[in-house]
Amino acid sequence: MAGIIQAKGIRKSYKYQQGLLPIIDIDNWSAESGDAIALLGPSGSGKSTFLHLLGGVLPVDQGKLEVAGHDVSAMKESERDSYRSSAVGYVFQDFYLIPSLTVKQNVELVMPKTMNKSERTKLMDEWFERVGLQDRMNQLPSRLSRGQQQRAAIIRAMINKPPIVLADEPTGSLDFETGSSVMRLLLDMSRENGSTLITVTHDLHLAELFPVKLQFAEINSCLKGQQGRDASAALAAASPLKAAASGGWRS
Numbered sequence: 668m669a670g671i672i673q674a675k676g677i678r679k680s681y682k683y684q685q686g687l688l689p690i691i692d693i694d695n696w697s698a699e700s701g702d703a704i705a706l707l708g709p710s711g712s713g714k715s716t717f718l719h720l721l722g723g724v725l726p727v728d729q730g731k732l733e734v735a736g737h738d739v740s741a742m743k744e745s746e747r748d749s750y751r752s753s754a755v756g757y758v759f760q761d762f763y764l765i766p767s768l769t770v771k772q773n774v775e776l777v778m779p780k781t782m783n784k785s786e787r788t789k790l791m792d793e794w795f796e797r798v799g800l801q802d803r804m805n806q807l808p809s810r811l812s813r814g815q816q817q818r819a820a821i822i823r824a825m826i827n828k829p830p831i832v833l834a835d836e837p838t839g840s841l842d843f844e845t846g847s848s849v850m851r852l853l854l855d856m857s858r859e860n861g862s863t864l865i866t867v868t869h870d871l872h873l874a875e876l877f878p879v880k881l882q883f884a885e886i887n888s889c890l891k892g893q894q895g896r897d898a899s900a901a902l903a904a905a906s907p908l909k910a911a912a913s914g915g916w917r918s
């Protein structure tokens with residue numbers, strides 16, 4: 668199956684002082700179903716904004732954006748909300764687990780109301796065991812390590828098997844070893860679910876785990892120029908070994 672994401676002529680600007688600051692200008696880009704893409708680029712280049720467009724958090728200003736059979740660019744805000752809850756799994760750098768709920772309750776919140784209690788419990792038991800958190804599922808997030816919290820957040824993003832998973836620097840607040848195992852889990856789960864995964868990362872060593880590495884400057888015309896070329900050159904020059912030795916390259 669081809670073209671699970673198709674972006675044609677999409678543009679996004681933010682209000683800036685008296686005018687508009689163009690952030691995204693993508694002429695033509697698509698991703699195949701099941702792709703696992705590391706999205707790379709300098710800080711401030713619009714990577715999070717791009718994820719927000721794909722996830723329907725923000726509306727595009729112009730152009731056509733189709734994701735998993737949905738014309739996201741034609742949706743009203745309420746339609747984007749329901750698209751996001753049915754078709755998109757989001758993983759954030761800071762997890763965003765609700766602190767007053769156990770990690771199991773955090774996951775249960777996103778599960779379909781049509782599923783009965785015993786089905787929900789069985790499914791959650793399987794997933795928590797899969798990520799090695801079966802003994803922790805009834806604890807509050809604050810009782811878990813950061814890596815464990817991210818594992819729970821990954822379950823929340825993926826338990827409904829969304830066709831698209833968007834991860835915005837999912838290892839950005841973890842040490843290298845923990846981040847590496849979290850990134851592998853994200854990749855394995857996406858593969859098992861058949862989801863298309865787009866992950867923003869500044870860590871070139873972890874980016875090497877992904878079959879596709881995409882420099883944002885290659886598709887975003889707003890970045891044509893020095894910034895993008897520097898980032899591409901840095902990517903080409905940095906071997907995983909060098910990146911690991913330096914603690915991971917950051918743009």
Ligand SMILES: Nc1ncnc2c1ncn2[C@@H]1O[C@H](COP(=O)(O)OP(=O)(O)OP(=O)(O)O)[C@@H](O)[C@H]1O
Nearest residue numbers: 681682683690708709710711712713714715716717
């Ligand atoms: N809500 C907003 N209003 C105005 N400007 C914004 C808004 N959100 C982001 N920006 C600006 O848009 C640009 C792109 O931001 P974005 O967060 O998408 O970049 P990024 O590539 O994800 O950066 P980083 O790697 O540092 O997270 C930045 O210059 C940022 O300051």
